[in-house]
Amino acid sequence: MSLPSHVRLVEVGPRDGLQNEAQPISVADKVKLVDALTAAGLSYIEVGSFVSPKWVPQMAGSAEVFAHIQRKPGVTYGALAPNLRGFEDALAAGVKEVAVFAAASEAFSQRNINCSINESLERFAPIMAAAKQHGISVRGYVSCVLGCPYEGQIAPEQVAAVARELFAMGCYEVSLGDTIGTGTAGATRRMFEVVGAQVPRDKLAGHFHDTYGQAIANIYASLLEGIQVFDSSIAGLGGCPYAKGASGNVATEDVLYLLNGLGIETGIDMPALILAGQQICSVLGRPTGSRVAKARSAG
Amino acid sequence: MSLPSHVRLVEVGPRDGLQNEAQPISVADKVKLVDALTAAGLSYIEVGSFVSPKWVPQMAGSAEVFAHIQRKPGVTYGALAPNLRGFEDALAAGVKEVAVFAAASEAFSQRNINCSINESLERFAPIMAAAKQHGISVRGYVSCVLGCPYEGQIAPEQVAAVARELFAMGCYEVSLGDTIGTGTAGATRRMFEVVGAQVPRDKLAGHFHDTYGQAIANIYASLLEGIQVFDSSIAGLGGCPYAKGASGNVATEDVLYLLNGLGIETGIDMPALILAGQQICSVLGRPTGSRVAKARSAG
Numbered sequence: 001m002s003l004p005s006h007v008r009l010v011e012v013g014p015r016d017g018l019q020n021e022a023q024p025i026s027v028a029d030k031v032k033l034v035d036a037l038t039a040a041g042l043s044y045i046e047v048g049s050f051v052s053p054k055w056v057p058q059m060a061g062s063a064e065v066f067a068h069i070q071r072k073p074g075v076t077y078g079a080l081a082p083n084l085r086g087f088e089d090a091l092a093a094g095v096k097e098v099a100v101f102a103a104a105s106e107a108f109s110q111r112n113i114n115c116s117i118n119e120s121l122e123r124f125a126p127i128m129a130a131a132k133q134h135g136i137s138v139r140g141y142v143s144c145v146l147g148c149p150y151e152g153q154i155a156p157e158q159v160a161a162v163a164r165e166l167f168a169m170g171c172y173e174v175s176l177g178d179t180i181g182t183g184t185a186g187a188t189r190r191m192f193e194v195v196g197a198q199v200p201r202d203k204l205a206g207h208f209h210d211t212y213g214q215a216i217a218n219i220y221a222s223l224l225e226g227i228q229v230f231d232s233s234i235a236g237l238g239g240c241p242y243a244k245g246a247s248g249n250v251a252t253e254d255v256l257y258l259l260n261g262l263g264i265e266t267g268i269d270m271p272a273l274i275l276a277g278q279q280i281c282s283v284l285g286r287p288t289g290s291r292v293a294k295a296r297s298a299g
Numbered sequence: 300m301s302l303p304s305h306v307r308l309v310e311v312g313p314r315d316g317l318q319n320e321a322q323p324i325s326v327a328d329k330v331k332l333v334d335a336l337t338a339a340g341l342s343y344i345e346v347g348s349f350v351s352p353k354w355v356p357q358m359a360g361s362a363e364v365f366a367h368i369q370r371k372p373g374v375t376y377g378a379l380a381p382n383l384r385g386f387e388d389a390l391a392a393g394v395k396e397v398a399v400f401a402a403a404s405e406a407f408s409q410r411n412i413n414c415s416i417n418e419s420l421e422r423f424a425p426i427m428a429a430a431k432q433h434g435i436s437v438r439g440y441v442s443c444v445l446g447c448p449y450e451g452q453i454a455p456e457q458v459a460a461v462a463r464e465l466f467a468m469g470c471y472e473v474s475l476g477d478t479i480g481t482g483t484a485g486a487t488r489r490m491f492e493v494v495g496a497q498v499p500r501d502k503l504a505g506h507f508h509d510t511y512g513q514a515i516a517n518i519y520a521s522l523l524e525g526i527q528v529f530d531s532s533i534a535g536l537g538g539c540p541y542a543k544g545a546s547g548n549v550a551t552e553d554v555l556y557l558l559n560g561l562g563i564e565t566g567i568d569m570p571a572l573i574l575a576g577q578q579i580c581s582v583l584g585r586p587t588g589s590r591v592a593k594a595r596s597a598g
Contacts, residue, residue: 003485181594184560185519186302210512213553213590214560217516220484248590254512261483261513291512291547295480 004228006265008044010175010205011037011252013280014065015046015080017237019058021284027061029283031068034077036276037234038069041268042252044076046099050086063093078139082113087127091134098131099139099175100124102166104159105148108179112143121165128170140166141207145176145191146183156194164198173203175231178218181211181248185221192225205229208250210236210289215250216258223262230255235277236289251290253277303527305564307343309474309504310336310551312579313364314345314379316536318357320583326360328582330367333376335575336533337368340567341551343375345398349385362392377438381412386426390433397430398438398474399423401465403458404447407478411442420464427469439465439473440506444490445482455493463497472502474530477517480510480547484520491524504528507549509535509588514549515557522561529554534576535588550589552576 014034018025030048037045047069048062062079071077081087081098090098102120103109109117131138144151145159163174176195183191188206195204206222207230208215219230233249253273259266274293281288288294313333317324329347336344346368347361361378370376380386380397389397401419402408408416430437443450444458462473475494482490487505494503505521506529507514518529532548552572558565573592580587587593 184557186561210590211594212556213509213515213550214557216512217519217557220516220519251512257511258483258513258516262485291509295510 003223003262004226004264006228007223007259008229009042009252009255009259009266009268010044010046010078010229010231011042011234012046012207012231012249013037013234013237013252015049015059016231017233017235017249019049019056020238021058021286024058024060025283027064027068029280030061030065033234033276033280033283034065034069036272036279038072038075040272040276041266043074043267044078046078046080049080049082050089050093050095051080051082063089066093066095076137081127083123084126084130087130091130091136095136097137097139098127099141100127100166100171101141101143102162103143103148104154104162105144105151107150108144108148111150117162121162121169124166124169132170138171140169140171140174141177142166142174143177143179146178146187147180149180156191159191160195160198163195163204167199167203173205173229174199175205175207175229177207177231178209178215181209181214183208183218184214185217188218188221189225192222192227196225201226202228205231207231210248210250210254215248216254219250219255219258223264234273235281235293237280237284248289251277251288251292253288253290253292257292302522302561303525303563305527306522306558307528308341308551308554308565308567309343309345309528309530310341310533311345311506311530311548312336312533312536312551314348314358315530316532316534316548318348318355319537320357320585323357323359324582326363326367328579329360329364332533332575332579332582333364333368335571335578337371337374339571339575340565342373342566343377345377345379348379348381349388349392349394349397350379350381362388365392365394380426382422383425383429386429390429390435394435396436396438397426398440399426399465399470400440400442401461402442402447403453403461404443404450406449407443407447410449416461420461420468423465423468431469437470439468439470440476441465441473442476442478444475445477445486446479448479455490458490459494459497462494462503466498466502472504472528473498474504474506474528476506476530477508477514480508480513482507482517483513484516487517487520488524491521491526495524500525501527504530506530509547509549509553514547515553518549518554518557522563533572534580534592536579536583547588550576550587550591552587552589552591556591
């Protein structure tokens, strides 16, 4: 199978990344990060999350971040909106695209968002209606697609059922997340085969964690299945605090290195990307999670 | 293309790994490492190197290590023997299999072993003859197969020429090494396609470094090309001190995780392997380079 000629990277560092770092950072530093990612050529940046700061203190100030970032034409600046209240806040902040979040595992859904999978989908219905009314695009996430910290293996058919529902509800794209990073290349391909029979492959994205060092191989496996959109996090920021041992969003730099090597277009500039990662790691006082950034800084 | 049902991992940690760690460790600790790797089910362990301790102080005592390890029937305990003097020392130490080392890059050959590629191959001739006479198997290494720190890109045809020569000289297997870790999945496949036209694919092995986070993807790409033997290093020990920024042999634990996920047989026990890695990292006072070992110890 031939590889796609172009891939879109969805940069989730400012949201999925920072949300899972130990301490909140200032609005000014978040704005600086988003602007640096824009400058690097990302065409999709998930900027923040409209949730209660009681639950996710790291995401406080998302509206202010949206108010201060430099928006570049053609770039999508998205936000997570887990409920109608969050959606309305996002709308008020001038957000043009939101994301909703479901799980492929019942146990994870219960423990992470405190309701069943079906209940979570029902809660999205008013968001979808309001989004349609206001001309807002909605992206869907499905977590635990290649394993659950509570249930273990997850059947691809279960992932397909949730993805199909999100797509049918109006999500223009469904991102399938290996939340705990236990997936390997063969399981990744089988999962996309099964889900791809229910949702067109050009409406699917892959979201991989590098917890077990498999993310880049899983992305390559996904490319072989015709997947053209991948979520990644600058400097490998974040992970998932609800999933044991599930640190490690795949680093955007390392994904870009793969795609550049394969001759796949992304529009992203590696040196500018590495610079964005260095800046945020300096703010956080943590080392980069990107092997490419490490190797380049050693050089 | 279907994946192989069985893969042999060549554990290079005690040689390629320790050789490139900052300080030498004791013979007793080396013996303990090799015995732990044997217990984990590895069928090939590169135990040491018969070179002048002036040049590679970390490999001093390789004969003593061979004298004290517990040899398990069916397991190959190999050693690097870069010249006839080294070969004779290896023979005296009871080594049954040796490895020789060439480069696919002229500049790297000159700087690393101080002679041209052709001169290095000529130097192997007496080793090959002596090995044949004593019934010793010889494994060949080719370095810089996907990039050179001095020359940049390396043509696959150049790799094929060196690999073909080593095979023709009597090496039963030729391991192709991405010494600086710059290879990506597509280049890996093209390289094996070109080399595979000159040397049977079941006589080739892949040796990947994770410097840019690509090793597991490159191994998956190699499996898709029918390659069934891979070198790896427990806990990701080592790298190459002569190649700028080239830290990071791929960790055996992470490769095993991929292979287990793909349902490919190796005969290796993951918990015992992780234990072997923890022990040597404790001796070296360094963190593991294996993401699997990190995730498991966090769990």
